[in-house]
Amino acid sequence: MGNTESSPLSTAGKVDGRPVTFTYHRRDDIDERELIWTENPASIGRLSTKDIIAVIPIHTQVPDDYSVLYVDSTTATKDTKTSIPGVFKSFVATKLPQPFIHDYQPPGNACWQTRQDKSEGFPNLHIVVSTGSGTGQAEAVWEQMLKPMLRHVCSLEAKDYALHFTTSEYTVTDLTCDIFLKQANLGVAQAIVLLSGDGGMVDIVNALKSEQLSRSYVKPSVALLPLGTGNALANSAGITGDNTMGLKTLLQGSQEELPLFCATFSPGARLLVNEGRDERLLHTVDGTPLAHGAVVCSWGLHASLVADSDSAEYRKFGAERFGMAAKDLLYPADGSSPHPYKGKVSVLRPSNNAKDDWQPIDRDTHGYVLATLVSQLEKGFTISPASKPLDGKLRLVHFGPVNGEEAMAIMKKAYDGGKHATDDRVGYEEIEGVRIQFNEEDERWRRICLDGKVIQVERGGWVEAKTGVKGVLSLIVRS
Numbered sequence: 001m002g003n004t005e006s007s008p009l010s011t012a013g014k015v016d017g018r019p020v021t022f023t024y025h026r027r028d029d030i031d032e033r034e035l036i037w038t039e040n041p042a043s044i045g046r047l048s049t050k051d052i053i054a055v056i057p058i059h060t061q062v063p064d065d066y067s068v069l070y071v072d073s074t075t076a077t078k079d080t081k082t083s084i085p086g087v088f089k090s091f092v093a094t095k096l097p098q099p100f101i102h103d104y105q106p107p108g109n110a111c112w113q114t115r116q117d118k119s120e121g122f123p124n125l126h127i128v129v130s131t132g133s134g135t136g137q138a139e140a141v142w143e144q145m146l147k148p149m150l151r152h153v154c155s156l157e158a159k160d161y162a163l164h165f166t167t168s169e170y171t172v173t174d175l176t177c178d179i180f181l182k183q184a185n186l187g188v189a190q191a192i193v194l195l196s197g198d199g200g201m202v203d204i205v206n207a208l209k210s211e212q213l214s215r216s217y218v219k220p221s222v223a224l225l226p227l228g229t230g231n232a233l234a235n236s237a238g239i240t241g242d243n244t245m246g247l248k249t250l251l252q253g254s255q256e257e258l259p260l261f262c263a264t265f266s267p268g269a270r271l272l273v274n275e276g277r278d279e280r281l282l283h284t285v286d287g288t289p290l291a292h293g294a295v296v297c298s299w300g301l302h303a304s305l306v307a308d309s310d311s312a313e314y315r316k317f318g319a320e321r322f323g324m325a326a327k328d329l330l331y332p333a334d335g336s337s338p339h340p341y342k343g344k345v346s347v348l349r350p351s352n353n354a355k356d357d358w359q360p361i362d363r364d365t366h367g368y369v370l371a372t373l374v375s376q377l378e379k380g381f382t383i384s385p386a387s388k389p390l391d392g393k394l395r396l397v398h399f400g401p402v403n404g405e406e407a408m409a410i411m412k413k414a415y416d417g418g419k420h421a422t423d424d425r426v427g428y429e430e431i432e433g434v435r436i437q438f439n440e441e442d443e444r445w446r447r448i449c450l451d452g453k454v455i456q457v458e459r460g461g462w463v464e465a466k467t468g469v470k471g472v473l474s475l476i477v478r479s
């Protein structure tokens, strides 16, 4: 990769064999960088950094030739059901400016490729397409972005990977128990490319956590392509910072353990599925229901709006569904105030050395109680501005039962870079645990959101979420 400082930012080269002049505008702000090529004054091509996936050498025998991989957003499908941000494209570039190659060439083998042993009978690369996530774009992203890229970059054909489409809300859990967990326990290194929102990830995590791991357990590496609604994990880990739908991170990222929290519940807790119509038992350990999460455990406004907006009708609106449900909760149709959530909230603070020194929050009713491991719950909604990607710190955001206008004003500050965190009405701190003892008659107000899943707690029940849990997988994140 040569000396980039003294290398020219302009070169005479070729694009797909046609002579051009390349100019690389390498501004300090990486978001502003751009490759421009001029064939003649009337024909100018340009690629902005947000669209570039990677630059890869074509062959050692043609050292000047590179394949430039990018997402073309101008030819995206117009069909609203399957519309995706762009399609995968590439061109052959000869004699690119060296600094451009330096900035976009992946460092050696991508981490998922090292897990790709073609000599074995069963592929260790799994593609999981969650067809029910977000607005249903995962299949189109697979067909028009990921599949052509894998074929182009490493000549991967169908026999080289196992492709799984979800057909129900149980698919990812079943797949993990039947294959990923078994193989990992046998010491097999696996890579999983997951096209889903946070829900697919929490399904994998909980299935991997469902039994004792063997001593030879090898953590699967998961590359997340953000195809959900909120995509909290992807937004917070920097996977979605461009137009490549996570493809750049897949090729250029490195792996880091995904931090988790564990939520335990009083015995009657149930997972709500099928738009809240059906209930499922949670996994139990010594009779205590429990679930793991990597994103959020909440009660109050956030949990209610996630639960209320999880219907086919609301899902059509993408991330707007959260705002729509929030309005219905903050301005009830009968003109009353938002519901004051009754219960006792206690926290375990990191500075307290004494074990189980739960300290109560001095309030009997609440508007918003949310513990999170991530900074953003959806793009631009910075619920925890102090959180750094995968720092493993649980932070609590809470406020009392305020009226609709006040709640909206606080939420707006979260969209304004997380300014709510310094609002006097809001409590914000790092914690090791949060415990909620519910004092609500109506089950509607006893719903907990755990990474987008909704868990119903019984009358007089409780939930406790704590950090300090051993990780079970690695997430591929921006290096």
Ligand SMILES: Nc1ncnc2c1ncn2[C@@H]1O[C@H](COP(=O)(O)OP(=O)(O)OP(=O)(O)O)[C@@H](O)[C@H]1O
Binding pocket: 130, 131, 132, 133, 134, 135, 166, 167, 168, 169, 170, 171, 172, 196, 197, 198, 199, 200, 203, 227, 228, 229, 230, 231, 232, 451, 452
């Ligand atoms: N074909 C399917 N049929 C029924 N349910 C499905 C299907 N595919 C996926 N699901 C379920 O749909 C849910 C989708 O959750 P996911 O988190 O991936 O998307 P989201 O809720 O839109 O995004 P986010 O959680 O990031 O806001 C998961 O619970 C998953 O199990």
